[in-house]
Amino acid sequence: MRVLLVEDDDRVAGALSVNLTRQRMDVDRVGTAQRALERLRTGAGHDVILLDLGLPDLDGLALCKRIRELCDVPVIMVTARTDMATRLHGLHVGADDYVTKPFDPRELVARIHAVTRRAARPAPVSPVSPAEGPDGSVPEPRADGGIAGPGGVRIDVERWEVTVDGEPVALTRKEFNLLAMLARQPGIVFTRSRILAEVWDSAWVGNQRTLEVHVAAVRAKLGVAGVIETVRGVGYRFPAG
Incomplete structure (x- = not known):
């Protein structure tokens, strides 16, 4: 699995890279939004993006929005910001998940595997027949689906x-x-x-x-x-x- 790690803190990036490499992940680390966008434009084939929000050249929320204009690679925001407003904003601009620091590395790995499994599905939701209602009746199917x-x-x-x-x-x-x-x-x-x-x-x-x-x-x-x-x-x- 190829991971694009967007993190400007060398200490945090180093620790994350070590943990992910131990899980047989190939980590491509950049420290700015500009470098991240350059990597994505080259089509390097990343499977997931780990995105810090406190970047020196562009806020991570704005970067996530720009990433979504370029590709559909799953994005996990990894940040110290814990307020609900930021979480919701992150989801609004296209993040697939949100992990707050400090975190257990095992949690991050589990979330990486979860978002990449979902992204690999050919169809997020498949149409099914209407389910029975609480009284056992089956509603009529809608003509427009x-x-x-x-x-x-x-x-x-x-x-x-x-x-x-x-x-x-x-x-x-x-x-x-x-x-x-x-x-x-x-x-x-x-x-x-x-x-x-x-x-x-x-x-x-x-x-x-x-x-x-x-x-x-x-x-x-x-x-x-x-x-x-x-x-x-x-x-x-x-x-x-």
Whole structure:
């Protein structure tokens, strides 16, 4: 696996490189946003990007947005910034995951493997037949393949599109998979562990915070109240009816 490490701190970069190399990863380290963009433009074939936010020439959030204009390589933000606003902004500009310093190197390796597995899938969500409702009934399939939600929300799992009152909403791969998973069975409560297993390929308890951040990101992007309902102590559901 080829990793592009964008980190200006030599000490942090050195420690990360050693740990990743021990996991048989090929680490390509740069210390500025400009060098990172140059690497990506050459098509060096990176499998994942580890991105620090405190770079000397450009903020990492702005860099992530520019990376998304160039390629779809998975991006994991690795930073000391822990506030929710920064996490949400990172997801909005295209990050696939967010790890805060200090962290256990084993956690970072697990997240790298998770995002690269997801990126390798040919289709993030495959259309399926409508699931049975709570009363055992099977809803009629929609002619346009879309799923209607509150406030003008519509999810088209075939086209991988989400709109609100006809206006498209840009979601990341994980955000769409999370929303589509809930929307395909409205009214059904999905436990946190089930969502993590199906969307993140992981049952690791440390991903609970990641799930909460992604739910908050979807809600913020859609701007519609009640589109993802929290069932306290259990998980989440898409409203029925």
